[in-house]
Amino acid sequence: MFNILENILLESGLGGLFELKRKDDYRSKGKNFIAYRVKSNTYKIRGFELWGDENKYFFRIYHSDKINYDLREKLLEIEGVIKENNYSIDYRMGNLINIAIQIKDILSNTDIIDICKKDKNYSRISRFEGLSLPDIDISEGDVLGQTFTWREIISIWENDLEENNIKKELSKNGIYIQRSKDGTSRYIGSACGNGGIIGRWMKHLTSNGDARDLNLFVLENGYSEILFAVIEFYEGDDIIAKENILKEILGTKNYGPYNSFQLNNN
Structure with a gap:
């Protein structure tokens, strides 16, 4: 299952935008998904997950609840969204690599990069x-x-x-x-x-x-x-x-x- 997720991230170029933090396998805990966790980044994206089995996989972006509004709206416009909440967006379609390519293209847009860089969290102490x-x-x-x-x-x-x-x-x-x-x-x-x-x-x-x-x-x-x-x-x-x-x-x-x-x- 990890080889499928890593192939999606590699072939799309999406994985190249992030630094790997660790890989998590939740199947041993009774949950049918794996995760590719990434280090802190401008986009406030925390990881990518693959759920289900070979007959019905779906791909998840796991993100902060403080993700930039405009970025999230762009991600929701991608065809194949089946579910979303404050922390994630789920996609399902025949070719998950195509979805990942669209995500990569959005994240590579200079306007998106600029607004995400400006959208920072600041210390209160x-x-x-x-x-x-x-x-x-x-x-x-x-x-x-x-x-x-x-x-x-x-x-x-x-x-x-x-x-x-x-x-x-x-x-x-x-x-x-x-x-x-x-x-x-x-x-x-x-x-x-x-x-x-x-x-x-x-x-x-x-x-x-x-x-x-x-x-x-x-x-x-x-x-x-x-x-x-x-x-x-x-x-x-x-x-x-x-x-x-x-x-x-x-x-x-x-x-x-x-x-x-x-x-x-x-």
Whole structure:
């Protein structure tokens, strides 16, 4: 089934407009569909899905409820729409590649690109007011194995909707890593108080405290060079001991002057 979806995205050129985040197979969970999730983008499109079986496939665009109105109206004009709601548009016809080509052509239109670039989400927190924030799929609850940018963290933190499952998960206590994009520079930390891991990340973004070497790395490279990730959710009283063990195993502790790689100085 993945080969069919990937062929649709490849042959149409639609897949080339997006960066793959991950592939999800829901058939093992009793749902007859697969998904090609994409990273945050100008269009606020979150993924493409293929539902059904070989006798009656349909193709879904999964998008943010804040998708640009004009873009969504253009997508609804494509022949083959069978269903739509605030988060998705479903298409069914004999040749799904043709539908994907029409979607690609709409997304490649310079006028659509321009209006989507102007249609941004902005931070409401006074410290970050006016900062443009990426679209995040807050319905996701599985954060292990994912990395987050500093803008994505702020976007998740500011969203107080009850269905913000990703914030609920990240509000748990545990051990985390902040690393450079190439993985060579690493900082290990833990969260065991109010706000959990995401609360701790927000403190890093506003005040790094005594994290000397991490501070220096940020001054030298900027936070855009750093990715955040959860290593393990943990509620035990020995969380600091576990954190220190990981620092030793991963070699993140620096016993000398700043070297830009080992970012734990304690």
